Each structure stands twice: as C-alpha cells, then as structure tokens.
Amino acid sequence: MTAAAQLPAADRTTALVASVEDLKVHFETKAGVLHAVDGVSFDIADGETVGLVGETGCGKSVTARSFLRLIPTPPGKYAGGSIKFWSKEARANGSDPVDLLSVPTSDILDIRGNRIAMIFQDPGKALNPALAIREQVAEVFYQHRSDDLLAEWNGNPPSVIRRAAGQRSGKLEWVAMKFPPLRSQARRLRKRVDDLVGEALAETQIPNPRKIMASYPHELSGGMKQRVMIAQALACNPDLLIADEPTTALDVTIQARILELIRELQHAHQTSVLYISHDLSLVRRICDRIAVMYAGRIAEIGTTNEIFHEPRHPYTRGLLAAVPSFAHERGKLAAIEGNVPELISPPASCRFHTRCEYATEICRRIDPVLDGHGIGRSVACHGYVSPEELGVAAADIPRLDRSPA
Amino acid sequence: MTAVRDEPLAPEPGVDSAPVITVRGVRKYFPIREGVLQKVVGHVRAVDGVSFEIPRGETLGLVGESGCGKTTLGRCIAGLTDATDGGIYFRLAESDRLFLDEMDAVPEAERTLQHQARIEAIDLAHRIDRMKGDSWRSYRRNCQFVFQDAFSSLNPRQLVKDIVGRPLKVYKEASGPELTDRVVDLLQSVGMGRQHLYRYPHEFSGGQRQRISIARALALEPEFIVLDEPTSALDVSVQSQILNLLHELQQERGLTYLFITHDLGVVRLMSDDIVVMYLGEVMERATASELFAAPRHPYTEALLAANPDLLEGDEEAEMRGLEGTVPDPARPPQGCRFHTRCPAAIPQCGWEVDDAVAWLADNSTTLDELSGVERASEFDAAVRFRDSDAAAEAKALLEGPEVSAPMQGALLALSASGAELRIQFTEVDPVELEDVGEGHLTSCILHTSRSTHL
Numbered sequence: 001m002t003a004a005a006q007l008p009a010a011d012r013t014t015a016l017v018a019s020v021e022d023l024k025v026h027f028e029t030k031a032g033v034l035h036a037v038d039g040v041s042f043d044i045a046d047g048e049t050v051g052l053v054g055e056t057g058c059g060k061s062v063t064a065r066s067f068l069r070l071i072p073t074p075p076g077k078y079a080g081g082s083i084k085f086w087s088k089e090a091r092a093n094g095s096d097p098v099d100l101l102s103v104p105t106s107d108i109l110d111i112r113g114n115r116i117a118m119i120f121q122d123p124g125k126a127l128n129p130a131l132a133i134r135e136q137v138a139e140v141f142y143q144h145r146s147d148d149l150l151a152e153w154n155g156n157p158p159s160v161i162r163r164a165a166g167q168r169s170g171k172l173e174w175v176a177m178k179f180p181p182l183r184s185q186a187r188r189l190r191k192r193v194d195d196l197v198g199e200a201l202a203e204t205q206i207p208n209p210r211k212i213m214a215s216y217p218h219e220l221s222g223g224m225k226q227r228v229m230i231a232q233a234l235a236c237n238p239d240l241l242i243a244d245e246p247t248t249a250l251d252v253t254i255q256a257r258i259l260e261l262i263r264e265l266q267h268a269h270q271t272s273v274l275y276i277s278h279d280l281s282l283v284r285r286i287c288d289r290i291a292v293m294y295a296g297r298i299a300e301i302g303t304t305n306e307i308f309h310e311p312r313h314p315y316t317r318g319l320l321a322a323v324p325s326f327a328h329e330r331g332k333l334a335a336i337e338g339n340v341p342e343l344i345s346p347p348a349s350c351r352f353h354t355r356c357e358y359a360t361e362i363c364r365r366i367d368p369v370l371d372g373h374g375i376g377r378s379v380a381c382h383g384y385v386s387p388e389e390l391g392v393a394a395a396d397i398p399r400l401d402r403s404p405a
Numbered sequence: 406m407t408a409v410r411d412e413p414l415a416p417e418p419g420v421d422s423a424p425v426i427t428v429r430g431v432r433k434y435f436p437i438r439e440g441v442l443q444k445v446v447g448h449v450r451a452v453d454g455v456s457f458e459i460p461r462g463e464t465l466g467l468v469g470e471s472g473c474g475k476t477t478l479g480r481c482i483a484g485l486t487d488a489t490d491g492g493i494y495f496r497l498a499e500s501d502r503l504f505l506d507e508m509d510a511v512p513e514a515e516r517t518l519q520h521q522a523r524i525e526a527i528d529l530a531h532r533i534d535r536m537k538g539d540s541w542r543s544y545r546r547n548c549q550f551v552f553q554d555a556f557s558s559l560n561p562r563q564l565v566k567d568i569v570g571r572p573l574k575v576y577k578e579a580s581g582p583e584l585t586d587r588v589v590d591l592l593q594s595v596g597m598g599r600q601h602l603y604r605y606p607h608e609f610s611g612g613q614r615q616r617i618s619i620a621r622a623l624a625l626e627p628e629f630i631v632l633d634e635p636t637s638a639l640d641v642s643v644q645s646q647i648l649n650l651l652h653e654l655q656q657e658r659g660l661t662y663l664f665i666t667h668d669l670g671v672v673r674l675m676s677d678d679i680v681v682m683y684l685g686e687v688m689e690r691a692t693a694s695e696l697f698a699a700p701r702h703p704y705t706e707a708l709l710a711a712n713p714d715l716l717e718g719d720e721e722a723e724m725r726g727l728e729g730t731v732p733d734p735a736r737p738p739q740g741c742r743f744h745t746r747c748p749a750a751i752p753q754c755g756w757e758v759d760d761a762v763a764w765l766a767d768n769s770t771t772l773d774e775l776s777g778v779e780r781a782s783e784f785d786a787a788v789r790f791r792d793s794d795a796a797a798e799a800k801a802l803l804e805g806p807e808v809s810a811p812m813q814g815a816l817l818a819l820s821a822s823g824a825e826l827r828i829q830f831t832e833v834d835p836v837e838l839e840d841v842g843e844g845h846l847t848s849c850i851l852h853t854s855r856s857t858h859l
Binding site for chain 2: 055056207208210211221223224251252253254255256257258259260278280281284285318319322323324325328330332333334335336337339340
C-alpha cells in the first residue's frame, strides 16, 4: 500500500533512520474505539528533517509519541504496523533494525533520551519544577553514560560509586558517599557530571551555563527553558530528535532563535529530526520533506518545495490558502468550511470528503490510499488515480484541475 | 487617515464623527507586595503611557509579544480593570480632545474655574472610570469583549441559549419566546442555528465556541468590541472562518474593533491602523499598509523578520530572531525600552548601569563576588565587590572587546578604586512618540527629529 511513499529499496537500509509502516494507534473510549492514527507510513532518512503538519487532533503527536512508546496503554493500543529504527551502530554493522513497537521495555528505556530524544511542546510543564536544572540534565548522563563516567576511574570503581553513577542509588549509597575515602571520589564524579552538563548547556548558547545550572525552571524565561530542554535532548547525541511543537509556547522573535538553534545543532550532531507543527510557515523554514496529516491519515507527502509550490491534496491546498498573508484581501481569506470528522469507527471513505469542494460519489464510498506519484511524493486522493484502477467511470473521478463548484 | 481627523474644528461635532474610543496617556501599574505586612516594594508597569484613538467603523490592531501589556490595556478599555492613570474616553468629540490636550500643558494650579468645570463635565460624560448611571450603562452595552480562550470564557453549566441570551435578560431587552427568537437570530448571524440552542459548551469545537462568544458579544448591538486574541487557540482553517465572519459582521453592523493579537499576519489582514507595543509602551503606530511596507522601528522590523512570509516577494528570506529576553517590567530600561535587544542600537539609546550588570551576569562569574550596589541615578552607580580583584576583573571585562560597541560608546567613566567599581553612563531623556509623516508615529530616535542631533 505504501511502497512509493518510501525511498527506493536500494538505499533503504543505509540511508534510513526510521521507517513507519502502517502505524495504527487506537484509543478505547466510552463512545467506541477512537482511531487516532489509522495507517500512517513514512520514512526518515539520515540527517533529514521531516515535518509532520496537521490540525489539532489529526494524530501527529500520537504518531510522534509512538516512537518512544509514550502512549499510555490502556486506554491506548498499538493496533498494528511497525516503527523500524536503525541506530548508528546498526547502520554501521548492517544489522537489522529494531521495531520500536515490539522491543522489550528495557530496550526502549535504553533508546529513550539516548538514541531517540524528544523536545516537548510546553517547556514549562516538561521540566520538573522541584529539581535544579543541573539535576535534570545530569539525569540523562547518569542514565545513559554511566560507563563513560566511570571509564577514567583508576582501577575498579567500588560498587557504591558504580551504582551512584547509574543513579540507582538509595539511602545507603547516599550515606556511604559522605564518608572518606569515598567522599573525594564522589566529588570527582560530581565534577565530571558538572562539566558534561555545562558543555551541553553551553552548546545551546545559554549565557553563563554555570549560573543556569543552579537555578530552577521557574526562574528561567520560556526561551531559556526550551534551550534547557534541547540541551537535555541532545546531551547523548541521539540519532533521531523528535520536536513536538517546540515553539508554540514562545514569542515569535524567540521562536525564530530556537529554530535557528535546532538547525545549527542538527548540522553539528548529524541528527535526523522529526518536526511536528501546526504552523505551515515554520515547517517550511526548517524541513526537507513534509507529511501533511488529516484525521489520523497522511494526506500528502513531498519535499518542502513540492508541498508549497505544487500542493496536490485538496486539504493541503486549503491549508496553504488559509494562512493570512500579504496577498489576501480582508474578508476574503480562503476557509475550509466544516469541522474535522469524528474518529470513532470511521467509515470507509475519504476522511476529507465532508469538507472537500471537489468530492464526488466515489470519495464517499472508497477509501483513497496513499499512492506514489513520483519518488518520495505521494497523495491520498482519488483525483490522481486512473478510473480503471478504481473500476469506476471516468466521470466519477473528482477533477481537481477544474475550479470548484 | 480618516475624514474625521482632517475635518476643520466644528464647534460641537455630532456623536457620529467622534472617535469611538480615545485613550489618553493610560498607565496601569500592578503593585508588588512583599513581607508579612504586604508592603508595596515596587510596581510592574504593565501599561505605561499609551495614547490612541479608534475612529468609528475601523479596526485598530494592537500587536506585541506576550507580557507587553496589550491584554491589560484591552481590559482597561473595556472597563474590566481600572487604569492607574490617564483616561479612556467614549465618543470624545474632537473639540473636547483638543481642549484636554491644551489643559495637559497647563499646571493644575493655573487652571481657571471655567476650565475645571469643563474638564469635569467632559469626564462625567465621556471618561469611562468617571461615568455614572445611564452613561455607564450605555458604555457597558456598547463595549463588548471576546476573550482569547473560548474554553474558559463560556460557563460550562449553562446552555447556549442562556449564555447568548444572558445580556438580553440583564438589560431587560427580551424575555420568553421573544428571547429565544433573538438568540436564534444571533446564532444565525454567526453561522449557527436553532439546533444549537439547547446544548452545553463542551459539545462544541473550538471554532464553534468562539462563534458563541461572538454571538454573545453581539447580543446588545454594541458599537465597539474588544477582540482579545480571538483566534490564537484555533487551527488555521478555522481561524480563517472566524476572521471572515468578524469582517462580515463589521461590514453589516458598522462595528468598531480593537483587535489584540501577537500574530502579525492576522493583524495585517484585519486592521486599518496598527499599534506596536513593547514593555507597556507604544513603539510604533501606522496604517497597516504603511507599517508593513516601511516599518520605522527596529522592533517592528524584528517582528517582521521573525515571520518573513509576511513580506511581499521575498519568499526564501531567512527567518531572524532576537537575542536576549524581555526585561523586567518592574524595572524597565531607560531611554528606549527596546535598546537591550535592539540590533540597531546606538550609544544614545539609553544604556544604564543595569545593562552593564546584566551583561556581567550573563558573561562572567564576577558577580558572585558582588556585595552591594549604590545608585546615584540609573546612569551612575558604584558597584561594590568583596575583593579588589573582582572589581578589577569586572572593569577589564567591561572595557574588553566582547561588550557591544553601543554600550561601550555610552560609557562615560569606569573607575575601580579598591573593591568598588564606579560605572557612569551618559544620561538620556526618555523617548517619545513622534509623527514622522502622515500619521506614522515612531519612538525610535533613529527615525525621529532627534536623529539630527546624533
């Protein structure tokens, strides 16, 4: 169903970081099963920035969270599909990808924050208000880099220190660390972590990182908090960074700075980015390829240029026209009438047909599949399918080139 | 801009030609209280001396980043909070406005009894915080508010019929079946219908809820509506529906809008005039087309650069942001309030001791040794450190190449004696809004008459 949506088979294992195939995430609700994500497929190539755009409730955040298995189950349920992930090592020695949806929890814990990191929408809520910034960033190192922390130890580090470095330390370790000769060793460990945290913060252009390390989230501005989040996410040099609307809570002038920063760091770290946003003009500035989502499905995938200069799906066209710009006259803003359909037990029809000005009879009967129209470019719309393929008369095919009725 | 302002002075112009809202030097300070006794230790200057008029039937866009005081100003204008100082006038005639401007120049002691009586009369009839009885009731009817968050501004326990019909009931406009009919009419005017009457707010999507809010605002047929970020919680496709609706309603009913938003694209589309605010002050004011074609303030330029899609032609323009954070509104910067983040700053912009201290805090650890600051003025202070080394280091840093050139250019004297570092900057006057042509006002000294003295 989705072969063309993905890159040619030849470069797949070498070039890909992740490949989502027919992902289905459902939620049990009182009213029925909610198909939040219903058959989503796309690829993320190495070093690439892929944008996932869509309106509220279209399933873009659910898709992103599925990468790290952050959907609470129940009520959520991974109803089908897979997310294949190649880490740098896997790509280097040509081993098979892991399926993020089926690996054991211990493995996913190792991947979270280490190989795949996430920046959340609201930095005010994502940071722990009760911990100083240092502690929050240090957690990443304790969790994933404890071996490195202990590598420069002379001889075999005592088990107490080893556990302290893995931050699985309890009261016993805490007390033990207070006693000489462990105290000086503990101090060295702490200093090493301080340096690492300082470096990670300095990389995000935070002025005076030593001072910031001692402060608490409420003492920082929104932009600064988001920088801390980015430092935390990039601390372990992940292969894939998922940014879930990282600038929605920020002012425009700060937002532009944060985007620049993400782009710079992406180049420096050679990280792939999955950038989720509802703001088309932002995605345009930062992404190489864009997937437009609507009601749990991908409506269209293409390069940024293709999507903006040659949008094919009626929904993409509507979205682009709805953004206020200098070209619009007052009161003549193009609007997509109607509302997003219910996602509880959706019928087999095009999800967009209720709001589509081109919709014909077959759009109400047959569910369009995401079909290839050129490499890496696919659209889920009957308007691009030949009548023979669908087995209907040519007159029934929606004609997107005519002006809408 | 409009015929109203260009008209020769009529003796008593009719209500129709007067601007609907006149804002004159409005300030709103919130006290900061500390300690057991809740002593006032300072004020957050949310709005600090803002003036403008909104002519009948026009839309004024109020733009700025979060925390710049735009919502506070909107609430003051709607009478939801009282302004600390300054006046908001409803239907203030041109002649009265000129008289008040004249009186501002005259010290209170020198005003004659006649003058005082006229001011009193104007205040009682037009100034919203002095209005009484009928005129206050009429203002409340004529000024309505649409809130940003359509989720929390509708009572979840009331039916749509009660929410939209409430103003009609309060003003005893209608009751019984007539009330229902009026509510249906209102719902129809915002693109909803009779089928929505007996539902609760949670049954609607964000866009529909905002429509209900607008229907409620329209119930008493007001002249003037304050729209406080009406579309910021909505998706683009729904946002365009609401913006089109607001425009249609304005055309049909001759409404006057104050449109508060942080989205320049929306404000450009909706407004006739635009006021750009930063830290409680107006930075620039111009007609929408003029502001976007030829911005005359670096802050406006920065806002545009952060959203390059708004500029004509330049499709691939790079997006540029601003360094630093918005300063503390309890201690706003001297001179131009934007100078701490301004990419075009020059030494005359109002650099002060706080800027030097903030720079040290961001770029060194010398302030860890700080023991006290003694201010002679904002521009002149002695900073005491615990030891003389730290003072010498701070001095070397401030003289070093890393400090921005404009700040260094404004430094008058920098002398370390023992553990004390005296920092002196050139004093500057506060900036003022100035007309730089055809009603285009800006406060940036690079564009005003002060630029000739630089």
